[in-house]
Amino acid sequence: MIQPSKFTTFGLMRVxxxxxxxxxxxxxxxxSNVLNVLVSSxxxxxxxxxxxxxxxxQRSRFLQIPSGRPTSNILDTRVQFHQDQQHxxxxxxxxxxxxxASKLEPVKQWPPRETSAPPITHATFSCDSQLIYxxxxxxxxxxxxxxxxxxQCRILPASYLPQNISSNVHPVVVAAHPSEANQFALGLxxxxxxxxxxxESERKWGIPPPAENGSTSNMSTPPNGASSSDQPER
Incomplete structure (x- = not known):
């Protein structure tokens, strides 16, 4: 049994x-309440x-940063457990x-192909862990x-940001709705x-809406057979 004297106490709490x-x-x-572990990044x-x-x-590893890919000042590495509490x-x-997480080995990975691709600012599972925003x-x-x-789908800035907004405005956090799997929020x-x-006519992401007035949609779906490493066009 661990003696209380080995803890640092602050009022009613202890480290x-x-x-x-x-x-x-x-x-x-x-x-993870299945693996009984805490993952830190x-x-x-x-x-x-x-x-x-x-x-x-138990184990640790460094991410492999793609060669020739410059890093910005974001530097944050985020972690989130899948609904199964194992991935x-x-x-x-x-x-x-x-x-x-049990082996700390990558199962799937999506790195943008081009070294000039913009940095990822945030990502999260949908509430059912079927999608990643x-x-x-x-x-x-x-x-x-x-x-x-x-x-499955790419949303271009022009489809949701006002035309007169600064080019420096971008999302820094994404949150998934707790019960609507196809709904999420962006914090800019x-x-x-x-x-x-x-x-409403599509109900889920990945199906491009019909063109209006001859224009193409700002949301697109990659062709069948596209690799998981395909980079969205920008």
Whole structure:
């Protein structure tokens, strides 16, 4: 039994354990009640898995940053558990990946092909963990299938931002609706929040709406057979 004297106490709380493993600030934390682990991610592009029984580090690994890909000042690495509590979404400005948390090995990965592609600013699972909503520094929003990381839909900035808005405005956070799988919210740098959903006639993402007045839609679906690493056009 651990003696109370080994804890640092502050009133009615105590620090049970202090975990050391990252060299830079922590940018993401996620618990799994199936694997009994805590996953941490940091600005050092490292992921660590901690056992919640003894708070020991089970394993860790650094993300592989694509060669020739410059990094911006975002640097945050985010983590979020899938609904099954065994797979973990890992988001870095250069990539989106699904990891098997028990082994800390990537199962699927989506890195933009072009080195000039805008950084990913945020991404999250839909409430049913079937989709991944991702935002980019150029204000593009991409929607992926969570099972394959195949791009299902791309939303261009012109389809939801006013024409007179600054080119520096872009989403910095994405939140999925807790019960509507095809609805999500974007938090932008200008302080505004946009709630997004597909057209009522489509009901789900990935089906381009009909053209109006001869114009093409700002939402598009990649052709059949497209690779999960296909980069959305910008």
């Amino acid at each position: 049970k354990s202090k975990l050391r493993g990252h060299s830079k600030k922590i940018t993401g934390l996620a618990f 940091g600005a050092d592009a490292q992921i660590c898995v901690w056992n919640t029984d003894g708070w020991e580090r 973990c979404l890992v988001v870095h400005e250069t990539q989106i990946a699904i990891y098997d 991702a935002s980019f520094l150029d204000a593009t929003v991409c929607i992926f299938s969570a099972s394959s990381l195949r791009l 740098t200008d302080g505004s929040v946009y709630v997004m959903e597909p057209l």
